[in-house]
Amino acid sequence: MPTAAPERPAELPGRRPGADRAGRSITLPRGTGRTAARIAALTVCQGALMVGFGLLITGPARGLWPMTVEDDVNEGFERARTGTLTTLSSFASEAGNTMTIIAIALLVCTGLVLIPRLPMWRQAAFLAVAVSLQALVFLVITECVDRHRPEVDRLDASPPTSSYTSGHTGAATALYGGLAVLALSRLRGPWRRIVGGLLLLLPLMVAVARLYRGMHHPTDVVGGLVNGTLSLLIVGRALFVDGSVTAPADAGTDGAAAPGTSPAGATASGATAAGGTVPAPSPAPARAGRDATPDTGRTVVIFNPTVTHEADREALRQVLVRHGHTDTEFVETTAQDPGTGQTAAAVRDGAALVVVCGGDGTLRSAADALAGSGVPLAVVPCGTGNLLARNLGLPLSPTAALDAALRGTPHRIDLGRVEGDDLPGTHFAAMSGAGLDAAIMEHTDDRAKSVLGWPAYVLAGIGTLRTPRMRVTVRLDDATALHRTARMVLVGNVGTVQGGTTLLPAARPDDGLLDLLILDPRGVGGWIRALTTLLRGGAKAPRPRAVDTVTAQDSDKSGVPVEFFTFRRAELTFDDPQSRELDGDPVTPGRRLTAEVRPGALTVLLPAGGA
Helix, strand or coil: CCCCCCCCCCCCCCCCCCCCHHHCCCCCCECHHHHHHHHHHHHHHHHHHHHHHHHHHHCCCCCCCCHHHHHHHHHHHHHCCCHHHHHHHHHHHHCCCHHHHHHHHHHHHHHHHHCCCCCCHHHHHHHHHHHHHHHHHHHHHHHHCCCCCCCCCCCCCCCCCCCCCCHHHHHHHHHHHHHHHHHHHHCCCCHHHHHHHHHHHHHHHHHHHHHHCCCCCHHHHHHHHHHHHHHHHHHHHHHHHCCCCECHHHCCCCCCCCCCCCCCCECCCCCECCCCCCCCCCCCCCCCCCCCCCCCCCEEEEECCCCCCHHHHHHHHHHHHHCCCCCEEEEECCCCCCCHHHHHHHHHCCCCEEEEEECHHHHHHHHHHHCCCCCCEEEEECCCCCHHHHHCCCCCCHHHHHHHHHCCEEEEEEEEEEEECCEEEEEECCEEEEEHHHHHHHHCCHHHHHHHCCHHHHHHHHHHCCCCCEEEEEEECCCCCEEEEECEEEEECCCECHHHCECCCCCCCCCCCEEEEEECCCHHHHHHHHHHHHHCCCCCCCCCECHHHCCHHHCCCCCCCEEEEEECEEEEEEEEEEEEEECCEEEEEEEEEEEEEEEEEEEEEECCCCC
16 A cells, blocks of 8 residues: 655744834834845836837737737627626726725735734835836836727726736736735645635736726736736845845844744743843743754854845844854855855854855755754755745744744754765755756756746746656665656655645655655646646645555556655666756756665754644
């Protein structure tokens, strides 16, 4: 019978501890000017892009497909009108109306500031700025691009603006898309995806309603969707990923207190100190079977200077001081040494805690040096993917992640160790693979990553879907060798990637096992089956097979879109050299990968209730 990987505790809570309302501050956050300048520069580029697209479809491309069939689409919607559909389209269109958008945005932003114990300034700013910038770009577009509305019976009064772009659709995308981002990042449990999915459907409903009511051409609503999406990406990148804005008193950005922790700024008796620094609460005692909470001692912060700016470091220093870590040294990585040497030196010099600020590549380099040392690691996600932080349930805000870690206790998690031809033995914390995923990493432009964040991987993936199928021989532990064709093989210590997609549903970072995904879709039907399996997550995904269930009958089976396995050691041999990657970093192509688990090799500080 197939066996699943061992069960793990539920996802770790990662919310930042809160503070009493008396501690709120309206002081302008540090780094606001730099963040505003970045947003402004990218918004100018957004406006230029949208105007250029509008001038193209109204000029040189107006005689090309799909512009030549847009009138047919509008006329088709006109012929399909019924009383019921017209009523429904009125409600959907109203969801993108200017006054509706303003009212909802004001209510939500006010609620984000007033309702939580700790005001969620960053989330409120994200929503308000994204909606405002979308509107600003829309006004610029309509001034620069003159396009008549469709020649059909229009069910609404025609505003004086150009048909391009759809303002209703753009505003709905910015508002409801922004709400979906907040829902997916803040909510927990089964409602998270349901609420997020419903919110993401609203802009599409508005777009269809505007077409049905004869107010826009198809490319107008597409332009609105793009305009709203770009505003979300630009503002979200600046506020959540770049992390250049530091909230007043290092407080109001990340929501309510995690269960089982004291609010930030609260004294032992529960009183809140207004102004000034309050001594951190005593660490909670370690639970049975876990390491004791480390002495603060000497702390070394290893940071990637390309993603951790001066304002970020100062904010992190304040968090460390508040938790009693006053003997702190900041050490930056270099292109030649992305973290391994600096971390090894910290361990040799007797560091009691190592804090790593960077992306998955920086974290992997540090973990390679920390493996087996017992020195605790605090993960501060500052990169594009941040896969380990996501899977450990840590907040993705750097200061919130550090605060949550320092309030937590040490937990031992596994590492994977991988080697191959022209690839010296090294560790990985999240994932390693060959084929399609490695090709995506190779083709993802660094500038796109810096602007778009992880969606840059999605854009790169579109261009690499035609990566040739490879032949691979897989030997798991002592089981019979498997011969497969595949688009991608992925070895994981964790299972969830960006956007909440679960590629390895049974993967857990502390189960003493690694998981293997073999992806081999054939044709459109195969890709649909594969994507359906991966997108529906762990609840309905096929159980992975352990090595003791692999038989000789499995040896030469190919053509299955998705297969999952669990193992302790795997040897992957490819017929031809393949692209390979470690925790998101491309490495030298080769014909062999050997991966094995190192159970409990890395000690990580995690919030209460962790693995």
